Amino acid sequence: MAGPALTLPVAVTVFPKDIPLLPRSWIEDKYTNLIHYAEADKGGHFAALEQPESLVDEIRVGLRSLRGALSTAPTPAPVGVEGLTDAAARRNVQPNGCTK
Numbered sequence: 001m002a003g004p005a006l007t008l009p010v011a012v013t014v015f016p017k018d019i020p021l022l023p024r025s026w027i028e029d030k031y032t033n034l035i036h037y038a039e040a041d042k043g044g045h046f047a048a049l050e051q052p053e054s055l056v057d058e059i060r061v062g063l064r065s066l067r068g069a070l071s072t073a074p075t076p077a078p079v080g081v082e083g084l085t086d087a088a089a090r091r092n093v094q095p096n097g098c099t100k
Contacts, residue, residue, distance in 0.1 A: 003030075005029070005030055005031070005032050006030065006031050006032070006033070007032055007033050008033060009033050009035045009065075009066050009069050009070070010031040010033060010034055010035065011034075011035055011036035011037075011058075011059075011061070011062025011063070011065055011066065012027050012031065012034065012036070012037050012038075013036075013037075013038045013039070013040055013047075013055070013058040013062070014027075014037075014038070014039045014040065015040045015042070015043035015044050015045070015047045015050075015051070016039070016040065016041075016042060016043070016044070017042070017043065017044030017045070018043075018044050018045050018047075019044070019045055024037060033069075035062070035065040035066055035068075035069045036061060036062045036065040036066075038058055038061070040054050040058070041054070042054075043055070
């Protein structure tokens with residue numbers, strides 16, 4: 001697979017009739033922080049239409065895995081207005097990232 005490896009938490013469910021059907025080894029190589037991997041019994045590219053219950057269950061399991069992964073990660077310190085760079089201050093960027 002082309003492109004850089006992703007380090008953010010990723011949950012993957014492979015549906016057997018999806019195109020392309022990627023091998024688990026490729027997924028693990030690209031997503032270095034794979035927190036959940038599953039193979040569905042049936043379904044394909046349109047899993048939301050073909051197997052909605054299975055897809056929802058997998059999304060829930062993935063999010064539970066993410067919650068567990070995040071609970072062990074260090075919490076970043078909050079950044080206020082004083083954390084803005086000079087360039088951001090010159091652009092009148094508010095603490096929420098919006099411009100004035």
